[in-house]
Amino acid sequence: MADLVVDARGLQCPMPVIKVSQAMNQVDSGQTVELIASDRGALSDIPAWSKDMGHPLKDQFEENDEYHFIVEKA
């Protein structure tokens, strides 16, 4: 279970990236954030963002047309 769950369902680009970056400010290093998005663009945007920012993407899965990303704060 992630330390913080962020619901970005229904929101379009660039909001999933904005939401996850804002969530990172609310957790400590080593804690995880779960982002739930419905925007298909998030499938490429979130992994790119996490790689560039150095926050590891620990898990990613799809459930009922919703995309879940578990990102750990570096």
Added chain:
Amino acid sequence: MTVSEVESDTAAEEDSSAPEQEKMVIIAGSGDLDKAWPVLLLATTGAAYGMDVTIFFTFWGLTIIKSPESRITGDDWRQKMMSVFKPGSPDKLQLSTMSFGGMGAKMMKGLADENNVASVQELLELSQDLGVKLWPCQMTMDLMGLSEDDLMDGLGQPAGAGSAISLMKQASISLFI
């Protein structure tokens, strides 16, 4: 204090506050809705990437940051005419093509709303929340007869091409939209 002292003070301040923060600069030169959107989308995303983002608003780009209360501006009849035919503020922006006298923008905003795409106003607010710097261009403000009172609140000091180049020299991303 001499000019060089002021400059070195500013540089020292920037260095200490953001040692490794990457910079992104966007020149917003258009008041079209379809240009304002990408300007603000990329600016907010740049901020989400931890970048120090600055948007320069110049020429028609100034209409994006005009205050909704701003009416007829300038002293010259040509400036007044421009402000009548090109009213400002983010809620009045039009599409560059398929404008159809405002119908196009209405349709596009309706679609954006139904698809949960953030509006230009929302993205402007978000930009400010995320610390994106919004700088109006002084020369085009003068050209169009705009004072700081005609623009929205929370903007940076009006600046010029020198400031833009100075920032772009340090920026890893510079865009003209």
